[in-house]
Every structure is written in C-alpha cells, then in structure tokens.
Amino acid sequence: MENTHATYDVSPWRGEFSDPAIERAYRKHSEVTVARHLRRGLMVWLVLLLLFGMLDYPVLGKSADFALVAGLRLATAALLLTLFFYSKRKPSLATDGYAVTAIEAFGFVLFFFLYFIRHDIVSWIIGVVAMLIISLYVFIPNRVYLSTLAAAFGIGGMMFAVWLRGFGAPVLVGLLFMLSLPMVVGFFTALRLQTVQRQEYALFQQVSSINRDLQNEIKQRQALEEELKRQATTDPLTGLFNRRQYEMLFNRERERCSRQHKFISLCVADLDHFKRINDTYGHDIGDLALRHAADLFSNLLRQSDVVGRFGGEEFVLILPDTDLEQAVAVISRLRQELESTPLASPVGEIRLTATFGVTQVFTGDDSIEAVIKRADQGLYEGKGAGRNRVMTA
Numbered sequence: 001m002e003n004t005h006a007t008y009d010v011s012p013w014r015g016e017f018s019d020p021a022i023e024r025a026y027r028k029h030s031e032v033t034v035a036r037h038l039r040r041g042l043m044v045w046l047v048l049l050l051l052f053g054m055l056d057y058p059v060l061g062k063s064a065d066f067a068l069v070a071g072l073r074l075a076t077a078a079l080l081l082t083l084f085f086y087s088k089r090k091p092s093l094a095t096d097g098y099a100v101t102a103i104e105a106f107g108f109v110l111f112f113f114l115y116f117i118r119h120d121i122v123s124w125i126i127g128v129v130a131m132l133i134i135s136l137y138v139f140i141p142n143r144v145y146l147s148t149l150a151a152a153f154g155i156g157g158m159m160f161a162v163w164l165r166g167f168g169a170p171v172l173v174g175l176l177f178m179l180s181l182p183m184v185v186g187f188f189t190a191l192r193l194q195t196v197q198r199q200e201y202a203l204f205q206q207v208s209s210i211n212r213d214l215q216n217e218i219k220q221r222q223a224l225e226e227e228l229k230r231q232a233t234t235d236p237l238t239g240l241f242n243r244r245q246y247e248m249l250f251n252r253e254r255e256r257c258s259r260q261h262k263f264i265s266l267c268v269a270d271l272d273h274f275k276r277i278n279d280t281y282g283h284d285i286g287d288l289a290l291r292h293a294a295d296l297f298s299n300l301l302r303q304s305d306v307v308g309r310f311g312g313e314e315f316v317l318i319l320p321d322t323d324l325e326q327a328v329a330v331i332s333r334l335r336q337e338l339e340s341t342p343l344a345s346p347v348g349e350i351r352l353t354a355t356f357g358v359t360q361v362f363t364g365d366d367s368i369e370a371v372i373k374r375a376d377q378g379l380y381e382g383k384g385a386g387r388n389r390v391m392t393a
C-alpha cells in the first residue's frame, strides 16, 4: 500500500504511474476487472477467428494451404482459450500484458500467411490488419507500450509480406502510412483511457488516505478525551474515583434509592498502622499497599457499588440498595479478605488490616460530608477498640 505522501504522476507516454510501486499496486487493485474485460475481448476474437475460418474452405478446398491456415487458426484459438481460462486463475496475466502481447503477435502471423494464400481477399487483408491494430488498442486491455509493440510487429510483418510479393518503395511507404494511422489513433485513445483510469485510482487512494488520517485523528481524540475524563474522575495512584466523582455518584445513587424507597449505606475504611508500613519499607511499598487494598475492595464489591479514595490511606465505599445490616455483612467480608490476603511486595509479604466505620444514609442527611462524618465516628471507635474491625454509627 502506498504511503500518504505518494506522488501519483502518470507518465505522459506510457499511461502508467511513474512510481513503479504505485503502478504495481494499481495493477494489483484492478487485475480482476481487467482480466474480466480481457476474457470478453478474447471471446469475441475467438468467435470471429472461427467464423471467418468457415470461408477458407470454399476458396482453398482440401489443400495444403487450407491445412496451414486452419492449423494457424486452431493454434491461435487454442492460445486464446488457454489465456481465457488461465486468466481466471491468475488475473495478473491480464495486467502484466506479456501473454496478451505474444498472442496478438501470433494472431498477426495468420494474416501474413493469408496474404499469400487467400488471393481473393488480398486488399481486404490489409484493411483487416488495420482494423486489428486499432482493436488491439481499444478492445483488448493491455499496457500501451506492449500494444504498440504488437502493432509495430503487425505493420512490420505486413510490409515484409508486401515487399516479398515484389512491391516497391512507393507502395510500402503508402502502406506504412495507412497502417500507422490506426496505430496512432489507437495509441492516443488507449493512452487517454489508461491515464484517466489511473487518475481516478489516484484520487480514490488520496481520498482513502485522508479518510484514514481522519479516522486515526478521531480515534486519538477519543482516546485523549477518555484519558482526560479518567484523569478528571479518578485518583492517579489507585485508579479509584476521586472526591468530586464519588460525591457526584453518591448524590445520584441517593436520589435513585430514595425514589425507589431503597436503602443506601456508606463506609469509611482506613488502613491500620499505615504509617508504620511507610516508615519500615518506604513510600513506594506504602503506595503498593494502597493499590492492593484499592484493588481488593473494587474486586470484591458489586459493579454498582462506588469505591473512592478519601485521601491518604482512607477509602469511601458507597453501597446502593443496601441497608445497614447488609452493609455490615459485606464490609465484614472485605475486612476478612484484606486480613487474609497479604500484599506480595518486593520486600516480601506484608499483612494489611483496616478498620471500617459503616452507616446507613438517612433522609435527614443533607450532604455526603454529614454521612462521612458519622461513618468516621464509627471508624474512630474501631481504631480505639483495637483496629481491624467493622463498627457501625
């Protein structure tokens, strides 16, 4: 695939992209269509070849000449059929052009022989060769320079045959002019057609490339937006919701629960002797411990529960659709899990515990601060009572 800054210049004399890589990509892109057009052209050629062959017998009868012409016709027909079927399996044969050019040259040979054998239609043969030249440019898809080679072979061969018959320079020059005319017309027609096709392809590629760039830009912006949103709503160390976000979620859940006459509970959790962990193992291990607790809380609670970082080593857990009794059961499970799941740190396993203060949200609670304050009282009592416990308030 070409790069975004590819230059799509089309050579004015070859009707092909100047950049070989782009030309190859174009031919690959168009090979199936070109092969289909080629097969159509080959079929028409085959039908005409055999149809006109029926006229050989009444003129030539059972003779060596008839056998020669019939042999050439059948050989050309066999080549046409081979290319017809083979181009289905290998469509690049149509866009490479070498096989088509070889068959075109072979097709001319039949006419060189006819010129000597079918005396009844000598002048027609030259006319038919002229028509063949223009057809091979217009009707049989091929690369312009290869069609020109085949046409030059046809003109050269025909002139050679006429010279062999003893005609002099004036006739040969006239013939050259006559046969060059369809070649020039065919050349410029094919050149224009192939240039336009490539310009369309170039336009399509450029539009696709711009689209791809736009899509990438949109994806990058979306990712950036997501990241900004994440940064604005979460705590960078633990990935838990930050204060602004859990407050917003609390208000939303509280409203919903009140509408649906359901309970909602809140818990404040504080890691025990956390200062000791920091002092003993360093701040980095302290950070690991905070992440460990945060992950454990997030994984054990429901998707609909809200886990936030309150600051320092304190966490806020909001449990919608949960009354105080249920909340104590859930939080007790958290406490046990934390106690029995030590942090696997680079300095070895570190046992962590936390104290939890749980409260139910009441209709009179006018803000989250009031609820947290009440839960904090439970927490404070828990700390006083020896830590690693769940207290209600």
Ligand SMILES: Nc1nc2c(ncn2[C@@H]2O[C@H](COP(=O)(O)OP(=O)(O)OP(=O)(O)O)[C@@H](O)[C@H]2O)c(=O)[nH]1
Pocket (backbone or CB within 6 Å): 237, 270, 271, 272, 273, 274, 275, 276, 278, 282, 283, 284, 285, 286, 287, 290, 311, 312, 313, 383, 387
């Ligand atoms: N590593 C780390 N430590 C923090 C962070 N935020 C606060 N801390 C530390 O957490 C510790 C909290 O200590 P204290 O408030 O005395 O509480 P504690 O040691 O857990 O004792 P109790 O709560 O009474 O069990 C302090 O040493 C703070 O420096 C943080 O983001 N990372």
